Amino acid sequence: xxxxxxxxxxxxxxxxxxxxxxxxxGRMRGIAVQSTQTVTDLMRVHDLSPISTIALGLxxxxxxxxxGDLKNDDASMSITLRCDGPxxxxxxxxxxxxxxxxxxFNPRVSLEPRPEDGKIHFRDAVGAGSLTVVKNLGVREPxxxxxxLISGEIAEDLAYYLAASExxxxxxxxxxxxxxxxxVCAGGLLIQLLPGYTEEDVxxxxxxxxxxxxxxxxLQQGFTASQLLDLFxxxxxxxYLEQRPIGFCCPCSRERMERNxxxxxxxxxxxxxxxxxxxxxxxxFCNSHYHFDQKEVQALVAAKDRR
Numbered sequence: 001x002x003x004x005x006x007x008x009x010x011x012x013x014x015x016x017x018x019x020x021x022x023x024x025x026g027r028m029r030g031i032a033v034q035s036t037q038t039v040t041d042l043m044r045v046h047d048l049s050p051i052s053t054i055a056l057g058l059x060x061x062x063x064x065x066x067x068g069d070l071k072n073d074d075a076s077m078s079i080t081l082r083c084d085g086p087x088x089x090x091x092x093x094x095x096x097x098x099x100x101x102x103x104x105f106n107p108r109v110s111l112e113p114r115p116e117d118g119k120i121h122f123r124d125a126v127g128a129g130s131l132t133v134v135k136n137l138g139v140r141e142p143x144x145x146x147x148x149l150i151s152g153e154i155a156e157d158l159a160y161y162l163a164a165s166e167x168x169x170x171x172x173x174x175x176x177x178x179x180x181x182x183x184v185c186a187g188g189l190l191i192q193l194l195p196g197y198t199e200e201d202v203x204x205x206x207x208x209x210x211x212x213x214x215x216x217x218x219l220q221q222g223f224t225a226s227q228l229l230d231l232f233x234x235x236x237x238x239x240y241l242e243q244r245p246i247g248f249c250c251p252c253s254r255e256r257m258e259r260n261x262x263x264x265x266x267x268x269x270x271x272x273x274x275x276x277x278x279x280x281x282x283x284x285f286c287n288s289h290y291h292f293d294q295k296e297v298q299a300l301v302a303a304k305d306r307r
Contacts, residue, residue: 083129
């Protein structure tokens with residue numbers, strides 16, 4: 001449940017969190033996340049290179065922000081990016097809690113500076129491609145929307161999806177800063193116009209977005225998610241609605257893997273049961289490994305027969 005929070009009820013600890021607020025008499029909504037530990041965990045679990053860390057980190061931050069709008073406890077969301085750059089693509093899944101899990105098709109991307117300016121351009125890791133968002137709201141058939149990538153800059157492409165596919169005027173800013181020791185800071189903002197907004201509101205948001213420093217600049221200074229919203233809106237009557245912890249979390253388990261095995265065709269399961277070495281399954285989201293020996297697979301075949 002979302003309850004109104006007084007400003008003094010918002011804590012200011014540097015931890016992974018999501019904060020939701022409305023501004024200007026409810027005509028605008030802001031969601032902000034501090035995601036440094038989330039991105040650190042993704043980097044550690046998948047042994048990501050710095051470029052892959054930035055890419056998957058930005059993608060995960062975007063998912064955390066967009067999942068802030070999921071209301072039903074049974075809801076879920078997945079975002080898939082397919083591209084022709086060396087990254088290959090990414091998948092991120094998010095729960096209504098904004099806890100996320102994800103992986104990059106190529107976890108060890110490296111880039112060379114462009115000869116024309118001697119700089120590394122992040123979009124070269126992505127190239128051209130498409131972005132697909134699937135939302136299961138828990139009340140009807142899942143909703144799916146796909147757009148072409150417009151820039152290869154993850155935040156811009158997610159904002160374009162919201163405007164083109166869901167018809168929600170949005171500003172999405174995200175940042176991941178890494179150095180030789182790991183993730184320095186990571187976080188993001190999602191600003192959306194709500195029904196009843198005016199043309200003046202549109203102009204105001206565009207001006208604020210154009211002059212707003214990179215999110216990582218503020219996070220390096222120790223600013224929190226709630227303070228990012230305060231800085232962006234500049235509304236003394238900003239109304240905080242919710243503050244909650246977020247992070248990286250994968251719900252995979254041995255029991256879930258058993259259900260996956262039971263869901264495949266009987267002939268395929270029987271073929272797997274013939275291997276005296278058993279089978280090994282891996283979760284792409286967290287790299288956890290599950291071994292089922294031959295007797296355990298044969299028991300699953302018998303369980304399938306009893307169904």
